Amino acid sequence: MEEMASTPISQNNFNKKMQPYDITVKNGTILTMDQTGSILENRAVHIKGDIIARIGDDPACEAREVIDARGGLILPGLVNGHTHAAMTLFRGLADDLPLMEWLNHYIFPVEARMDADFVYVGTLLACAEMILSGTTTFCDMYLFEEQAARAAAQAGMRAVVGEVLYDFPSPNYGELKKGFEYTEMLMEKWGPHPLVSIAVEPHSLFTCHPDLLIRANAMALNAGVPLIIHVAETESEVAEIQKRYGKTPVQHLAALGLLGPHLIADHAVHLNEADMERLAEHGVKVISNPESNMKLASGTAPIPQLLTRGVIVGIGTDGCASNNNLDLFTEMDMVAKIHKVVSLDPTVMDAETVLKMATIEGARALGLSRITGSIEVGKKADIIVVDTHRPHLTPMYTPYSHLVYAAKGNDVIHSIINGKVIMKDRRVHTLDLDGIMAQAREKATLVEAWVNGG
Amino acid sequence: MEEMASTPISQNNFNKKMQPYDITVKNGTILTMDQTGSILENRAVHIKGDIIARIGDDPACEAREVIDARGGLILPGLVNGHTHAAMTLFRGLADDLPLMEWLNHYIFPVEARMDADFVYVGTLLACAEMILSGTTTFCDMYLFEEQAARAAAQAGMRAVVGEVLYDFPSPNYGELKKGFEYTEMLMEKWGPHPLVSIAVEPHSLFTCHPDLLIRANAMALNAGVPLIIHVAETESEVAEIQKRYGKTPVQHLAALGLLGPHLIADHAVHLNEADMERLAEHGVKVISNPESNMKLASGTAPIPQLLTRGVIVGIGTDGCASNNNLDLFTEMDMVAKIHKVVSLDPTVMDAETVLKMATIEGARALGLSRITGSIEVGKKADIIVVDTHRPHLTPMYTPYSHLVYAAKGNDVIHSIINGKVIMKDRRVHTLDLDGIMAQAREKATLVEAWVNGG
Numbered sequence: 001m002e003e004m005a006s007t008p009i010s011q012n013n014f015n016k017k018m019q020p021y022d023i024t025v026k027n028g029t030i031l032t033m034d035q036t037g038s039i040l041e042n043r044a045v046h047i048k049g050d051i052i053a054r055i056g057d058d059p060a061c062e063a064r065e066v067i068d069a070r071g072g073l074i075l076p077g078l079v080n081g082h083t084h085a086a087m088t089l090f091r092g093l094a095d096d097l098p099l100m101e102w103l104n105h106y107i108f109p110v111e112a113r114m115d116a117d118f119v120y121v122g123t124l125l126a127c128a129e130m131i132l133s134g135t136t137t138f139c140d141m142y143l144f145e146e147q148a149a150r151a152a153a154q155a156g157m158r159a160v161v162g163e164v165l166y167d168f169p170s171p172n173y174g175e176l177k178k179g180f181e182y183t184e185m186l187m188e189k190w191g192p193h194p195l196v197s198i199a200v201e202p203h204s205l206f207t208c209h210p211d212l213l214i215r216a217n218a219m220a221l222n223a224g225v226p227l228i229i230h231v232a233e234t235e236s237e238v239a240e241i242q243k244r245y246g247k248t249p250v251q252h253l254a255a256l257g258l259l260g261p262h263l264i265a266d267h268a269v270h271l272n273e274a275d276m277e278r279l280a281e282h283g284v285k286v287i288s289n290p291e292s293n294m295k296l297a298s299g300t301a302p303i304p305q306l307l308t309r310g311v312i313v314g315i316g317t318d319g320c321a322s323n324n325n326l327d328l329f330t331e332m333d334m335v336a337k338i339h340k341v342v343s344l345d346p347t348v349m350d351a352e353t354v355l356k357m358a359t360i361e362g363a364r365a366l367g368l369s370r371i372t373g374s375i376e377v378g379k380k381a382d383i384i385v386v387d388t389h390r391p392h393l394t395p396m397y398t399p400y401s402h403l404v405y406a407a408k409g410n411d412v413i414h415s416i417i418n419g420k421v422i423m424k425d426r427r428v429h430t431l432d433l434d435g436i437m438a439q440a441r442e443k444a445t446l447v448e449a450w451v452n453g454g
Numbered sequence: 455m456e457e458m459a460s461t462p463i464s465q466n467n468f469n470k471k472m473q474p475y476d477i478t479v480k481n482g483t484i485l486t487m488d489q490t491g492s493i494l495e496n497r498a499v500h501i502k503g504d505i506i507a508r509i510g511d512d513p514a515c516e517a518r519e520v521i522d523a524r525g526g527l528i529l530p531g532l533v534n535g536h537t538h539a540a541m542t543l544f545r546g547l548a549d550d551l552p553l554m555e556w557l558n559h560y561i562f563p564v565e566a567r568m569d570a571d572f573v574y575v576g577t578l579l580a581c582a583e584m585i586l587s588g589t590t591t592f593c594d595m596y597l598f599e600e601q602a603a604r605a606a607a608q609a610g611m612r613a614v615v616g617e618v619l620y621d622f623p624s625p626n627y628g629e630l631k632k633g634f635e636y637t638e639m640l641m642e643k644w645g646p647h648p649l650v651s652i653a654v655e656p657h658s659l660f661t662c663h664p665d666l667l668i669r670a671n672a673m674a675l676n677a678g679v680p681l682i683i684h685v686a687e688t689e690s691e692v693a694e695i696q697k698r699y700g701k702t703p704v705q706h707l708a709a710l711g712l713l714g715p716h717l718i719a720d721h722a723v724h725l726n727e728a729d730m731e732r733l734a735e736h737g738v739k740v741i742s743n744p745e746s747n748m749k750l751a752s753g754t755a756p757i758p759q760l761l762t763r764g765v766i767v768g769i770g771t772d773g774c775a776s777n778n779n780l781d782l783f784t785e786m787d788m789v790a791k792i793h794k795v796v797s798l799d800p801t802v803m804d805a806e807t808v809l810k811m812a813t814i815e816g817a818r819a820l821g822l823s824r825i826t827g828s829i830e831v832g833k834k835a836d837i838i839v840v841d842t843h844r845p846h847l848t849p850m851y852t853p854y855s856h857l858v859y860a861a862k863g864n865d866v867i868h869s870i871i872n873g874k875v876i877m878k879d880r881r882v883h884t885l886d887l888d889g890i891m892a893q894a895r896e897k898a899t900l901v902e903a904w905v906n907g908g
Contacts (some may be wrong), residue, residue: 094851099648132846
């Protein structure tokens with residue numbers, strides 16, 4: 001009482017006292033993506049601080065901020081399990097080329113010349129695109145990754161980031177030794193951040209010496225963070241590993257002691273039966289990137305077979321140079337369709353399975369399923385709203401099908417991440433989109449000069 | 455002079471006299487999609503009546519209406535070469551099922567009970583979606599097709615429509631004899647319409663007796679209209695035709711005398727080398743529907759091989775029950791990617807080739823290339839504008855790549871069809887979207903009752 005009396009009861013404080021919640025998202029159908037797959041009609045999600053505090057009735061107004069889903073769908077924010085965010089600045093730079101020509105004439109020359117600011121601007125641009133298309137969490141692998149962490153924090157997005165490690169000198173850290181130090185620095189500096197966490201990210205089996213891989217694995221295990229690596233993306237990679245070590249990529253990982261539930265294998269396109277069994281047995285997580293695998297003509301990952309074996313599989317867009325977008329809605333559509341036609345079975349990869357991969361299973365793959373990926377009391381509030389009052393989503397018989405086969409990123413109207421309203425009515429609150437686009441155009445001028453040898 | 459004096463010079467008349475053009479689309483990069491593939495920067499398209507009158511400078515204001523492309527892309531409206539428009543009302547009704555279960559338990563029972571108004575509402579809804587995603591011309595095959603014609607005319611869309619003909623009684627016309635009469639009636643009534651034209655559309659080789667096919671072909675040739683039919687969509691169709699006639703579908707068409715430049719073969723998934731040669735030799739047109747073929751697990755059409763042989767190939771979405779959308783931007787993305795991964799060659803189906811298929815080649819396939827499909831003086835003004843001032847389209851190195859791999863239907867901001875502004879700043883001028891969606895929801899209630907045996 002005395003404390004109350006000594007503090008003037010401002011309107012703000014008064015409201016806080018009367019309102020048990022900070023945000024209420026009301027007037028929608030909630031796709032919880034919880035273990036029972038509950039779909040709750042005409043219900044509301046109540047948020048207190050950064051936490052989902054209650055899922056319940058739809059009162060007129062009981063929070064500081066009330067967000068109207070307008071009769072649409074309320075679902076967990078999407079999880080982009082693998083990307084190279086700053087490559088937004090290379091989108092469309094060169095396409096439809098043989099892989100080595102694309103890498104040698106375009107990607108490698110520009111990556112050799114880019115700097116921290118380049119990655120910062122490119123990642124901000126990526127965050128803008130991801131927020132606008134319903135992604136709330138992404139997992140990044142690139143160079144100058146502290147800038148990716150900064151950009152994600154500024155955008156208010158949840159992110160797992162890691163500096164790419166390989167046998168060559170890096171334009172960021174130089175010698176490999178410094179790469180490990182840089183990763184240590186990231187873990188120390190960003191460890192306590194509420195949105196950003198760090199992973200150890202050796203590039204691939206063909207760009208990383210076994211010593212590098214063993215050391216990276218030890219570092220990840222020691223720090224209790226994920227170890228993330230490209231695995232068996234192309235046939236030529238498999239042939240190369242076979243040639244060098246007489247093993248498949250998964251056998252090579254096994255021989256080095258890297259298989260375990262902390263390992264996230266990106267792509268995993270070319271696996272044999274024994275490889276798949278082994279991944280399942282060791283609880284290795286997989287992130288599938290079908291659009292990139294299609295565009296680069298890498299092949300089709302055996303995702304239905306991995307799911308049958310109980311492997312946890314999330315979905316990634318890969319970078320914009322090989323997709324060329326970060327929209328998980330089109331990626332979901334592709335995941336569902338490519339496996340049907342490859343297996344000649346229309347029942348595989350049903351819409352609910354695919355939506356799980358883009359939400360709770362993606363979160364599980366990244367080790368974040370206690371935090372995000374579903375709408376459940378006690379989890380962090382990472383929530384998006386899809387407006388269904390649109391011709392291409394009307395009428396609606398089954399929400400899962402609409403989200404996977406008909407909805408587009410643009411149908412997402414609101415986004416809440418970690419209890420903060422990041423986008424409302426398609427206005428992104430955390431980023432100056434015009435400013436970022438202007439900076440991106442400036443960077444593109446540099447890129448064009450670099451490609452032309454300037 | 456005297457006539458001038460006798461008529462008061464209203465502001466309106468005065469302006470008309472001073473303005474040689476009715477509409478100018480300015481401030482954009484024009485992708486003409488003409489034979490030389492010209493891309494014209496900072497130019498304007500001037501429209502007089504329904505015709506593209508000039509492509510030239512970008513004057514401040516010289517038309518009655520000036521449409522600002524805001525520095526974006528000005529291109530021909532997209533051509534959806536094959537759809538069943540009214541099936542928007544079945545979108546998401548049932549998915550991920552074996553084909554026969556889907557047809558027998560869902561599609562056939564509801565189609566047996568639908569009526570003219572159902573097709574009218576469903577097609578209006580489809581037109582809304584297509585306009586909003588950049589399509590200006592579509593080719594339809596369904597039941598109660600006069601309603602599809604009415605809906606297209608009301609929407610202001612260019613359309614080729616045809617009543618589906620098959621051996622069974624139709625819920626529209628009853629006995630087959632009446633089906634031919636109905637098609638005659640459509641040709642007579644809609645022949646002179648500036649937007650709608652009619653085709654003869656037998657359903658498929660396995661649902662149509664040879665007599666039906668021969669008669670339909672004669673009717674099409676006699677009227678000088680396209681003959682449109684599903685061909686070799688599934689392996690089971692090929693097996694059935696082989697069993698019945700000892701021929702591949704294309705051999706069967708050849709034996710019946712149906713091959714010719716007036717024939718449009720939809721799907722054409724399962725073709726052998728000789729079939730492809732034959733299609734090329736006779737100038738048969740093909741419409742590819744990859745998303746539908748993937749979702750129904752039908753297979754992948756040999757499109758690169760057909761293009762190599764000089765076959766004219768357009769792109770279709772097929773109906774919403776098997777896609778589940780009418781967005782040609784996602785369809786283009788799929789066309790480009792599926793053939794790369796199937797052939798394991800990233801250079802096939804480059805972005806420019808794919809964009810041609812969705813514009814001028816699609817128009818050519820439908821026999822409309824003198825009218826639409828490119829921005830050329832003398833053609834009808836069917837033009838869309840894509841806003842590129844968006845994070846996922848910034849920066850832009852190459853427009854073709856952006857349109858195929860990164861843009862979404864929603865990025866289309868303006869649409870002009872036959873010289874009329876149909877959509878401006880994403881407001882559709884010809885349709886009451888809220889009213890159509892309300893009617894669509896009512897029809898969905900009927901559909902649910904029909905599926906449940908009501």
